[in-house]
Amino acid sequence: MAERFGIVIFGASGFTGKHAVEEIHRLAKNDKTLTWAIAGRSQSKLEKVIKDLQDKTGDDLTKIKILIADISDADSLKEMTKQATVVVNCCGPYRFYGEALVKACIDTHTNHVDVSGEPAYMEKMQLHYNEAAEKAGVYIISACGFDSIPADLGVIFLQQKFNGQLNSAETYLENSVDPKYYKFGDASIHYGTWESLVYGIAEQKELGPLRKQLYPQKLPQMLPKLKARSIIHKSNIVNKWCLPFPGSDRSVVYRSQRYLHETEEKRPAQMSAYVAFPSLFSLLMVLFVFAIIGVMAQFKFGRKLLLKYPRLFSFGFISHEGPAEELMNNTKFTMLLYGRGWDEKEVDVNGKPTTKSLKVRVSGTNPGYGATVTALIYSGITILKEADKMPGKGGVIAPGAAFAKTTLIENLNKNNLTFEVVD
Numbered sequence: 001m002a003e004r005f006g007i008v009i010f011g012a013s014g015f016t017g018k019h020a021v022e023e024i025h026r027l028a029k030n031d032k033t034l035t036w037a038i039a040g041r042s043q044s045k046l047e048k049v050i051k052d053l054q055d056k057t058g059d060d061l062t063k064i065k066i067l068i069a070d071i072s073d074a075d076s077l078k079e080m081t082k083q084a085t086v087v088v089n090c091c092g093p094y095r096f097y098g099e100a101l102v103k104a105c106i107d108t109h110t111n112h113v114d115v116s117g118e119p120a121y122m123e124k125m126q127l128h129y130n131e132a133a134e135k136a137g138v139y140i141i142s143a144c145g146f147d148s149i150p151a152d153l154g155v156i157f158l159q160q161k162f163n164g165q166l167n168s169a170e171t172y173l174e175n176s177v178d179p180k181y182y183k184f185g186d187a188s189i190h191y192g193t194w195e196s197l198v199y200g201i202a203e204q205k206e207l208g209p210l211r212k213q214l215y216p217q218k219l220p221q222m223l224p225k226l227k228a229r230s231i232i233h234k235s236n237i238v239n240k241w242c243l244p245f246p247g248s249d250r251s252v253v254y255r256s257q258r259y260l261h262e263t264e265e266k267r268p269a270q271m272s273a274y275v276a277f278p279s280l281f282s283l284l285m286v287l288f289v290f291a292i293i294g295v296m297a298q299f300k301f302g303r304k305l306l307l308k309y310p311r312l313f314s315f316g317f318i319s320h321e322g323p324a325e326e327l328m329n330n331t332k333f334t335m336l337l338y339g340r341g342w343d344e345k346e347v348d349v350n351g352k353p354t355t356k357s358l359k360v361r362v363s364g365t366n367p368g369y370g371a372t373v374t375a376l377i378y379s380g381i382t383i384l385k386e387a388d389k390m391p392g393k394g395g396v397i398a399p400g401a402a403f404a405k406t407t408l409i410e411n412l413n414k415n416n417l418t419f420e421v422v423d
């Protein structure tokens, strides 16, 4: 059998895919052992991806192989996945396109990472494919982008640095844009994420029954219980107005913490996620827009309108063209993780008042398409090079649990996605 490529980027012609290709090219220039190819359904679009990157970098990429595979053709997917050790999947919404590729990867003994931020999709894959992935000896790891590497590995980092027993973590996300590069109405996110978000809101109701099947047994209660803060609150931790963060971070962190509890008997940390705003006015604006989107996304006709007029309903935030490079490169994010727990490592701390706190921070640039693809490609590389430090022999696992003992955090730190202790 011909040797497999280390990494194949599937969906390379998409907005995220193109950035992933640029990132792997950057990294492979300094690592001659890293072999890679790109894949998707359109030869001409994929050729253009290579040509554009050649024009941008001046590097010769004519030897990069293009593999053709379509989600609707299972044989073409297997033909592609059997040529890869790790498939990096940039083809979403994952609820529509993800499962066929997960199946192909398991059938051909290929590892898989993606940037899904869709909890129902990820939990469904864990429910239906964890055993098969374990048997095949492959890792299927979703949420390897901005959703949810900062939060999930951030909690792992907090646990590693805590020097004791962590009871809970609260995450506070802040985004900032250099005003020189942004005016109201400029797009900040590509349509692909909007599509995933709209369908993601609609599928919220699937989560309850799904979780009952995935986790029939409740976790033992961890005390003191982490209390949810009020929906709108001024946080004394970041000194800003905050809302609960509606993304996939809580679901992903829960899966990691539960996995580590079940496989290594570690005390699971409770977690809440918030997003912080520069002013109460901006918070109220965002809440208003989200309320409209949230209601519309429940109905077929509402979804149709949201998807047809993304700019209108997002006040220009979303576009089919995606954000400008300059804007992305001048957008920064910070996630502060505030942990509370005890000095002692003994397990009989349950129920006692916590005695210790620690803050760590994860920060980076261009959360949607810069930090995201760095985390994604490094997740793939980590499977290639450090599978011996990963748990079990495979499975559908969240990234925090999968990469906790690898050097992923260290490598991200060297590549502008910084994990650091604040105090």
Ligand SMILES: NC(=O)c1ccc[n+]([C@@H]2O[C@H](COP(=O)([O-])OP(=O)(O)OC[C@H]3O[C@@H](n4cnc5c(N)ncnc54)[C@H](OP(=O)(O)O)[C@@H]3O)[C@@H](O)[C@H]2O)c1
Residues within 6 Å of the ligand: 010, 011, 012, 013, 014, 015, 016, 017, 040, 041, 042, 045, 069, 070, 071, 072, 090, 091, 092, 093, 094, 097, 115, 116, 117, 145, 146, 147, 148, 190, 191, 192, 193, 194, 196, 197, 367, 368, 369, 372
């Ligand atoms: N979690 C995060 O932090 C994060 C960040 C960024 C993006 N994302 C997620 O990434 C996903 C992609 O977003 P995007 O903006 O990059 O979307 P996009 O530009 O629309 O890209 C979609 C890709 O899927 C491909 N595709 C669609 N149908 C296909 C099929 N039947 N067979 C093969 N390929 C097919 C497209 O190929 P063609 O070009 O041939 O149409 C394209 O390459 C979304 O789910 C988004 O939410 C997540």
